[in-house]
Amino acid sequence: GGDQAKTSAPASQAAVAAPTPPPPPTPPAAAAPQPQATQQTASGQQGASTTSSQPPSSTAVTAQAEEAAARQTSSTPAAATSVAAAAPPPQIGAGGNGREQTVEELRRTRSSPLVRNIAREHGIDISRLEGTGASGRVTKNDILSFIESGAMMSPQEAMKAGQTAQDASAQASPQASPAVMHAAGEDRVEQMSVMRRKIADHMVMSRRTSAHVTTVYEIDMTRIAKLRDEHRSSFQERTGTKLTFMPFIFQAVTIAIRKFPIFNAQVSGEQIIYKRDINLGMAVALDWGLIVPVIKRADDLSISGLARAANDLADRARNKQLKPDEVAGGTFTVTNPGVFGGLFGTPIINQPQVAILGVGAIEKRPKVMATPEGDDFIAIRSMAFFALSFDHRIIDGSDAEKFLAYVKQLLEAGQFTV
Known part of the structure; x- marks a missing residue:
């Protein structure tokens, strides 16, 4: 001493x-x-x-x-000071403000020359990093991970960098187009119609905009089929229009949307807009393309009201008699590839909506069922596959499953007033 x-x-x-x-x-x-x-x-x-x-x-x-x-300029004060004197000059920010470095900081700053060079180039204070090397030293992976995480940026710089990357991606995507193909000798070349070009642009834009996910349920439509058969003739006489499966599906969808309003929403930047009215779009195939007329305030309509509106819009769509406002303002779309015999598809969301329901062919298939006593038997049932595509940006998979399961529950129960 x-x-x-x-x-x-x-x-x-x-x-x-x-x-x-x-x-x-x-x-x-x-x-x-x-x-x-x-x-x-x-x-x-x-x-x-x-x-x-x-x-x-x-x-x-x-x-x-x-x-x-x-x-001499000064004497050697202590063992710790001798270590500091032997250490290389402090890197950028290491032991700053004229204070002596702690043992922990010394361990971190005593890194390899490569790590120190990287820190110097990026203006990083090595003593801020949690090293994973021996005695807590900062390794190359530590500093590269720190740089990639963006933690070295200020909040303003990070936001600016993120926006720049997003803008660059948005600008690059539309420019990426398929290579121009040249027709061979006897190939026939046909210019796209205005409608076809719009459909193409809209579909590609939707795939780039929404995080598409599709879930598929098999639904027993037997009770709906029986209800429809029972009222088909009287319905035609009373309303002047035919009764199809679609009005029942439309009504089940509107009831489910009221329970799960996220399916009637739109994305606006970082906001979610929940639409008050349920305006059902119904895809109609035409000889020259595809169009989606809209049933406005579909949740206010009965089965007969939905049937009249759907048949009227479909007829006028095929005759090119739709008004502009009748193909705008949709909040949820139902498409029916099953009319052509398709079991199911994975439909593309109709922007700016966040979900679309595809209805497959309704056909009789064998199904294993059970008696109240628990005995299994095979029955012939009218079955159909329903495919729901949804935007995973704002709709979680659990919500999509609950939504389609609820539609299944409503249709299989068959409790509709015709």
């Missing part, structure tokens, strides 16, 4: 400990640069009696050491 005190004491402390005559010369100001000199001098004064009682040889050694300290 005495030796450590002698070694670390500045020249001012040696002057107090030396014998009376002759007094040593006043040391230069550079000999006591540390802010702790006042505290060390006070402690030296408290131990003056102990130091003065040492043999003259010990005092001479002390005086010689202090003279050497005066000639």
Whole structure:
């Protein structure tokens, strides 16, 4: 303890400990640069009696050491300081503000030259990083992961970088077009119609916009089929229009939408707009393309009202008699590929909507059923596959399953008023 005190004491402390005559010369100001000199001098004064009682040889050694300290810029204070002196110059931000580095910071900053070069190029304070190397040292993977995470950016820079990347992606996507194909000798070339070009652009845009996911359910339509057969003739006489399966499906969908309003929503930037009215789009295939007329406020209509509206819109669509507002404002679309015999498809969402329901062919198939006592038997049932495509940006898979399961429950129960 005495030796450590002698070694670390500045020249001012040696002057107090030396014998009376002759007094040593006043040391230069550079000999006591540390802010702790006042505290060390006070402690030296408290131990003056102990130091003065040492043999003259010990005092001479002390005086010689202090003279050497005066000639040098500073003495070596402690083991930790010697480590810091041997360490390479601090990197950008390491041990900044003129303070001494902690042992933990020293471990982090004592990284490989490659890591230090990367830190210097990117202006990174290595002491901020949590190293995974030996003794907590920062490795190449640590600093590269830190850079890639964007944590080194300010919030404004991160937002700007994200927006720039998004804009660049948006600009690059529309420019990516299929290679131009050249017709061979006897190939027939036909220019796309205006409708076909619009359909093509709209479908590609939808795939780029929405995160498409499709779920498929098999639904027993036997009770609906029986209900339809029972009322088909009377319905035709009363309403002047035919009764198909679609009005029942439309009504089941509107009831389910009221329970799960996210399916009647739209995405606007970072906001979700929940539409008040349920406007059902119904895809109609034409000889020259596809069109989606809209049944406005479909949830206010009865089975007969839905049937009249659907048949009227379909007829006028095929005769090119639809008005512009009759093909706008849809909030949910139902398409029926089953009319051509398809079991099911994976329909593309009709933007800016967030879901579309595809109805497959309704046909009789064998189905395993059970009696109330639990005995299994095989029955012939009218079955159909329903495929729901939804936008996974705002609709979770669980919600999609619940929605379609509820539609299944309503249709299989067959509790509709015709």
